[in-house]
Amino acid sequence: MSLLHDYLGRIGFTGPVEPTLESLRALCRAHALAVPFDSLGAIDGRIRLDEDLLIDKLVTHRKGGACFENHTLFARVLREIGFTTTVAGAYMWRPQHREYSSVLAHMLLVVRLDGQDWLVDVSFSHDTFIEPLPFDEQPHEQRGWVFQATRRGVDWVMSRRGNDGVAVPLYRFHPRARPVEEFQSALDYLASPGSRSQVMSTLICARTLPAGKLTLINKILVTARPGEEHTRKITGAEHAREVLERIFDGHPAQAQRALEIWRARFDRAEPTTPDPAVETAPTEFEKSANW
Incomplete structure (x- = not known):
């Protein structure tokens, strides 16, 4: 072919x-x-x-x-x-x-x-x-x-x-x-030792949707819909799995590999003092997103 x-x-x-x-x-x-x-x-x-x-x-x-x-x-x-x-x-x-x-x-x-x-x-x-x-x-x-x-x-x-x-x-x-x-x-x-950039080690997974986009950047989920974006923190491995399966719909091997990386890096106890600048609870915006 x-x-x-x-x-x-x-x-x-x-x-x-x-x-x-x-x-x-x-x-x-x-x-x-x-x-x-x-x-x-x-x-x-x-x-x-x-x-x-x-x-x-x-x-x-x-x-x-x-x-x-x-x-x-x-x-x-x-x-x-x-x-x-x-x-x-x-x-x-x-x-x-x-x-x-x-x-x-x-x-x-x-x-x-x-x-x-x-x-x-x-x-x-x-x-x-x-x-x-x-x-x-x-x-x-x-x-x-x-x-x-x-x-x-x-x-x-x-x-x-x-x-x-x-x-x-x-x-x-x-x-x-x-x-x-x-x-x-x-x-x-x-990717060289002389570069101080972290871009090559940052976990970024994204999927374009008919009316928006989902982007996972390390522990942050960015949900885009027409003209606006909302961010919130991934709350744990199960939440990460759910998001990655949506991003990699039809690509199960990539979803699994991304989850392995996420768990190895971030699946640990959260700090006792949350960051007030980042939402941790699902928003109405995210609930209504067209996955």
Whole structure:
């Protein structure tokens, strides 16, 4: 079987496959909904951006992966269909430090169609645009959020605005083409003893839903619905298991591996003094979420 045939089966796509905007939108949405985002490969020390390895992992064995993995594979698929596709890199906004990452920490794609560039981002830890955005400086609404790319010197900043009206940076990027080897070098550096970054050891598991997103970051669950996010602390191993099974629906081996990591790191007695900034009880928002 061909890669394209197997890939389309992996994401459950049955629509027309041709280099048109309609097909691009449908393919982006199908990939985002079908393939989980996770950092399990980074934690296990096995992220290699070799296309054959990614096909085996994401398609043959039906696993999820990080943005570098998803977008490297997705770029290959789009090119096979006939889309003119560029791999671009981004520096992630670090809200706790009020600065962008110092090395490439995100991959996105730029697809050119009929003289117009479109931004593609089907794999991100938090709720983001899952259908292509026109590459311009206009605000564009998707799933209750307003996304906007704004030029900042030679670079661009992608921001997201929710129901509160506050625009928050997601990442800083430049649309120029970058070789995949540049992202592999960034991964290798982040995993090296000389890097003080904790990104490669952070447990991140996320799944895009038709009307929102679930993201587990270590002991914190982020529940996104149109235009808003809520966070609360995972209360124990049983709660972690429930959340991970929802995130990895249809991917039982990944759910089990993520739970093993969570238990090894966090399944211990909670501090006697809770953090007042983090909710620990289920909210009405979470109870009503469309899982």
